[in-house]
Amino acid sequence: MPTFKMDRLYEGTRTLKTDDLLTAVKETCNYEGDLYVDGELVLSCLGLSYEDNTESLLRHGITSYVKDGTRLYKYTDESKNIKKYFVNLYQYDWDGVNKVQFNIHDYRNGANDVEFSTLRDVFTSIRTHTEQFPYGPEDVHVIIWSDEWGCTSFSPEDWKIDEEPVRYDLFYEEGKLTHGTKRSCEERIARLLALKAKWVTDVNNFKIIRYA
Structure with missing residues (x-):
């Protein structure tokens, strides 16, 4: 199993808790760091050109492309590109009012993330959770960061419906x-x-x- 390490300017190097290369690439890009696979530099967001990063990633089975004005990454082998969603929630108090934010990514972004295969399943889980607490519509925030959706907020009219959302x-x-x-x-x-x-x-x- 390969070891993925990310080096961030002024913050040192840390081992990424994943065994998936695409996840390691996305997490490194999110922090504009350098990615090492078993000690080999394969991606440097600030130190290498887009062309050099593209060639390096291709050698490791990752294709870089631009869509909707955003640089994205996927496995060159399309059979490996399986859509998944990872969700964590953050509950907090704001002026005495209980609020919650559901953060959705298309890669694992934390050890406590819960995995889902569809956004419909994510929304079902959100409804189940929020029905247990006296949240108002303005107290629940649902935000996704993904290749398909970019950064998008879903309204209650979106996640309260039992269907897969379409962009x-x-x-x-x-x-x-x-x-x-x-x-x-x-x-x-x-x-x-x-x-x-x-x-x-x-x-x-x-x-x-x-x-x-």
């Missing part, structure tokens, strides 16, 4: 405004129209396109 991109004329569920994109349009923003001239210029 959509919202465009106005030629520019992309945001992304999220179809419902969140429609709500964004409604807010913009309510504000009567000067550049919003025609509701027909809004386009909600399912993410591919």
Whole structure:
């Protein structure tokens, strides 16, 4: 089993608690560190060029690519790219009110993460947990960081429904405004129209396109 070590500027080197190379790559990129596999440098976020990192990762079976303006990584062997979600929750008190945040990643980000195969299963777990406490809708925050969703917040209208969410991109004329569920994109349009923003001239210029 390979040993993965991440070196961060001014913070030293630590061994990553994973046996999965793709997880090690994503975690290293998240911290802009250097990744060593059994002592060999295979990725340096700040020390090597994008081209050098791409070639190095390819030799180790990882493909780098850019989608939606973001640099992403996957196994070159597509059979290894199995979608998973890892969730941890953070409960805290804010001015005497109990609140909770569910953090979702597409790789294991902590020893206490709980693994799920679908977001539908994640949402089921969130509903089960929140039903045990007197949370208001504004007290529950559900945030995902993943290759597909980027950084996205799900509203109660998203996670209270027993279905797998689908990402959509919202465009106005030629520019992309945001992304999220179809419902969140429609709500964004409604807010913009309510504000009567000067550049919003025609509701027909809004386009909600399912993410591919």
